Amino acid sequence: MVDASRDRSLGWNVAGLLADGVGAARIFDIDDVTIALPEDLELAAPITGQVRLTRTNRGILVDARLATSLAGECARCLRPLTTPIEIELEEEYLPSIDLTSGRPLDIEAEPEALRLTDHHELDLEPSVRDAILLAEPIAPLDRPDCPGLCVVCGLPLDEGEHDHPDDDIDPRLEALKAFRPSE
Ligand SMILES: [Zn+2]
Ligand SMILES: [Zn+2]
Numbered sequence: 158m159v160d161a162s163r164d165r166s167l168g169w170n171v172a173g174l175l176a177d178g179v180g181a182a183r184i185f186d187i188d189d190v191t192i193a194l195p196e197d198l199e200l201a202a203p204i205t206g207q208v209r210l211t212r213t214n215r216g217i218l219v220d221a222r223l224a225t226s227l228a229g230e231c232a233r234c235l236r237p238l239t240t241p242i243e244i245e246l247e248e249e250y251l252p253s254i255d256l257t258s259g260r261p262l263d264i265e266a267e268p269e270a271l272r273l274t275d276h277h278e279l280d281l282e283p284s285v286r287d288a289i290l291l292a293e294p295i296a297p298l299d300r301p302d303c304p305g306l307c308v309v310c311g312l313p314l315d316e317g318e319h320d321h322p323d324d325d326i327d328p329r330l331e332a333l334k335a336f337r338p339s340e
Contacts, residue, residue: 171217172277175256182211201228201239216251232296233305234313244288
């Protein structure tokens with residue numbers, strides 16, 4: 158059995174694992190990892206879970222089970238909310254450099270393949286970032302029946318009173334009513 162080691166990043170040097178031969182594996186407990194996201198996206202919780210790296214006949218197979226949550230706001234009432242995100246990845250990374258000869262491998266032969274760096278490092282962060290972006294909900298709701306905002310006063314409909322008298326409907330009309338010639 159393989160010992161799990163605690164890890165605070167999503168990158169590993171796998172030179173040792175490559176040298177260990179096909180079938181060798183390492184397990185990493187992912188604990189409290191945070192990554193930057195593009196645009197105005199933000200994680201609401203650190204990334205946790207487990208990553209298993211297995212030496213295949215061609216490279217390193219990644220089997221990742223991760224969880225985090227995204228910060229956002231309700232699409233109807235704009236209250237802040239968090240969306241739990243589960244990530245499952247199974248990807249094979251191929252070397253860029255031949256481990257024994259140290260010579261560059263022909264990367265062009267498989268341009269789509271995921272690659273280890275020239276220093277035999279496996280960087281899982283880009284794949285995890287892509288998975289989080291894919292999992293981002295388009296119109297999240299803080300609850301399924303969220304009634305949204307009141308069109309009259311702009312406050313959430315499930316908070317306070319909204320039986321507004323007709324007079325309140327348009328503040329611009331209200332201003333006009335107050336403007337009366339003084340005869
Ligand atoms: Zn809402
Ligand atoms: Zn209202």
